Amino acid sequence: MGTDARELVHRLQDLLRGVRLIKQRRAEERPVIPLGLVGILSQLDGLADGCHARELALHARLDPSTVSRAVATLVAHGLVERRPDPTDRRAQVLALTPDGRTALTDAHDWYARLLDRALAGWTADEVTALGAGLRRFTRDLEVALENHENLEAAR
Amino acid sequence: MGTDARELVHRLQDLLRGVRLIKQRRAEERPVIPLGLVGILSQLDGLADGCHARELALHARLDPSTVSRAVATLVAHGLVERRPDPTDRRAQVLALTPDGRTALTDAHDWYARLLDRALAGWTADEVTALGAGLRRFTRDLEVALENHENLEAAR
DNA sequence: GGCAAACTTGCCTGCTGGGCAAGTTTTGTA
DNA sequence: TACAAAACTTGCCCAGCAGGCAAGTTTGCC
Structure with missing residues (x-):
């Protein structure tokens, strides 16, 4: 193969x-949102209860210092808010602000419009198939990367 | 949609x-090849007769100065050679050296091995379908981007 | 109490591009 | 023949997106 x-x-x-x-x-x-920070905002978007920086870093596979700085930027832009977490005072709950939600929607709309144009000649099934293929590929790729790490460690 | x-x-x-x-x-x-320059080398790989820097820049959608520098790096590493073009003395024909070909094969092998692991559970048809989907998507995306440019210009 | 977790910030680095300007040589066209 | 454009290079500089290390503070857990 x-x-x-x-x-x-x-x-x-x-x-x-x-x-x-x-x-x-x-x-x-x-755009209001720095390009590289759309991913972080997207991740927060799916979380009604917000999350900790640690979880962001884990999911995004970014260094904690990188995430901390990204969050600081987003907070400074008023796109993300930090709230105390009563269950763990070391951490804060990060969540989208209404402005952040608006900005994220704008960003996603922009990208989606562009993709809509690219996909104008596709059937819905074809688009779904591509999406599903990419989802599967990305997941399998991460597994392969994990195994790659383990292989290197075993060397 | x-x-x-x-x-x-x-x-x-x-x-x-x-x-x-x-x-x-x-x-x-x-790796011998700086990560960002694999694409340039890949492009040269398909060309038995080499090509000009202009063509590289056009295809890669990179600024000519960026390509010029990339080529200079590759030449310095002995991966690309510059040959005079007798039909156009302003330009030079850029081509892979044997070392460049080896380094590129190594790079592609590395990536392919990783992808092989990611695709271990896929049928050949599934892989081909994903590849075809990506090819089509990328092409349609570039068309959409071109149109995006034209739309902006018309604004 | 001691250690680890959670996080932040300073300092610094590297990579991947872009852009502008300036310069030289060559080519194409009027 | 003259001139403009093409082809390219290099200097200078910039921006964005990450990483890493270190150091520090606070909190949580055993």
Whole structure:
């Protein structure tokens, strides 16, 4: 299956180029949310009760200091708020502010509109299939990366 | 179709995280080819007769100065050679050296091995379908981005 | 009480791009 | 023939996105 994996490497290379171009386009809009922080906001979006910085860092696979700084930026922009966690005074509950929710919706709308245009000639089933394939691939990739770590450690 | 596009945004976010982790892993190997230059080398790989820097920049959607510097790095590493183009003395033909070809094969092998592990539970058809979906998506995305540019220009 | 967790911030680094400017040589066209 | 554009390079500088280490404080757990 090496040929297929190799082909997929090329497909990913192409995709990354496309993503780079997307980001350039988006940057021209001067968005409220710094491009690199949309992911963090997205993660918070799904959590009605907010979460701790530790969980953000774990999920995003980012260094805690990186997350701490990202959160500080988002708090400074009024997009995220820190609330005391009565069950663990060392930590704070991070949650989207209404402004943050608005900004995130705007960002997602922008990206979705662009993707809508890209997918204009696709059927709903085709789009769903691509999404499902990517979901599965990403999950399997993370498993492979975990195993890669374990293989390296065993060397 | 907004929901699907929005879902795809999330899928891409996840994928980018995976790619980031891949790159980290790869960086630990201290590869001969700087990570960011694999794409340039890959592009040269498909060209038996080499090409000009202009073509690299066009295809990679990178600024000419960026490409010029990338090429300079690759030449310094002995991975790319510059040959005079007798048909256009302003330009040079850039081509992979044997060392470059070896380094590129190593890089692709590394990535392909990782992807092989990720795809261990996939059928060949499933892999091919994902590759085809990505190819189509990337192409349609670039078209959408072009149109996005035209839309902005018309505003 | 001691140690670890949770977090923050300072300091610094590296990578991956971009942009502008300036310069030289070559090519194409009027 | 003259001129403008193409092709490219390099200096200078910038921005964004991460990482890492260290140090510090507070809190939680055993």
